[in-house]
Amino acid sequence: MRIGIYPGSFDPITNGHMDILKRAAALFDKVILLLAVNPSKKSTFSVEERLKMMKEAVKDMPNVEVDFTSGFTVNYAKKVGSSHIIRGLRAVTDFEYEFQLAAANKFVDSDVDMVFLMAGQTTSFISSSMINELHKNGADISPLVPPSVVEAYSHL
Numbered sequence: 001m002r003i004g005i006y007p008g009s010f011d012p013i014t015n016g017h018m019d020i021l022k023r024a025a026a027l028f029d030k031v032i033l034l035l036a037v038n039p040s041k042k043s044t045f046s047v048e049e050r051l052k053m054m055k056e057a058v059k060d061m062p063n064v065e066v067d068f069t070s071g072f073t074v075n076y077a078k079k080v081g082s083s084h085i086i087r088g089l090r091a092v093t094d095f096e097y098e099f100q101l102a103a104a105n106k107f108v109d110s111d112v113d114m115v116f117l118m119a120g121q122t123t124s125f126i127s128s129s130m131i132n133e134l135h136k137n138g139a140d141i142s143p144l145v146p147p148s149v150v151e152a153y154s155h156l
Contacts, residue, residue: 003082004028004115007073009128011043013054016126018130020088022115025038027062027115032080033058035068041086044132049152056148067131090119090127 003013004024007150010033024031035050045053051066058064069076073085085105087098088123102114135141135153142150 001029001081002027002084003080004031004084004086005034005073005080005082006031006086007034007069007076009038009041009043010035010050010054011128012050012131012145012152013057014123014126014128014131014145015143015151016088016090016119016123018057018146019120019123020086021058021064022061023117024086024115025061028084029063031064031086032082033064033066034073034076035066036073037070039066039070043154044114044156045152053146053148053152057146065074072108074112077112078109084113084115086115086117088119089116090124 004027006021006024008017021031021033033054035047035054036046043050047068051068054066058066067143075084077083087101089095089098098114098116105112105114131141131145141153
């Protein structure tokens, strides 16, 4: 079974993430949407809130599971028997960071490969931080995020 790991902070999950996830789900037998928890990073939503939004967003995707880790993604991948980490690229600026991350992951575990998927043309501008900023300024974010995210923001 080919398992792909799609990690991120997903604070919140966006339609850009969902676009990458849907395409990854067509490439792998199973994809684990992995909330990579960084305790030193300030988040808008708690781990529990993000997991709830993520699970709701993927409920109709039978080969996608949601999980979380606070450790290295490469170690998580090895634990679940995956040798592929999925990453989305929106722009050239993403490439430099992702290139460094791929090299660091290879250093930790040379058996893990990075799979890069380009963001779709209609979602390439979407980021979690942009969603947070738009929401803070009263913009309608509903076209840019799954319904579970809109619901979560209504409780902030």
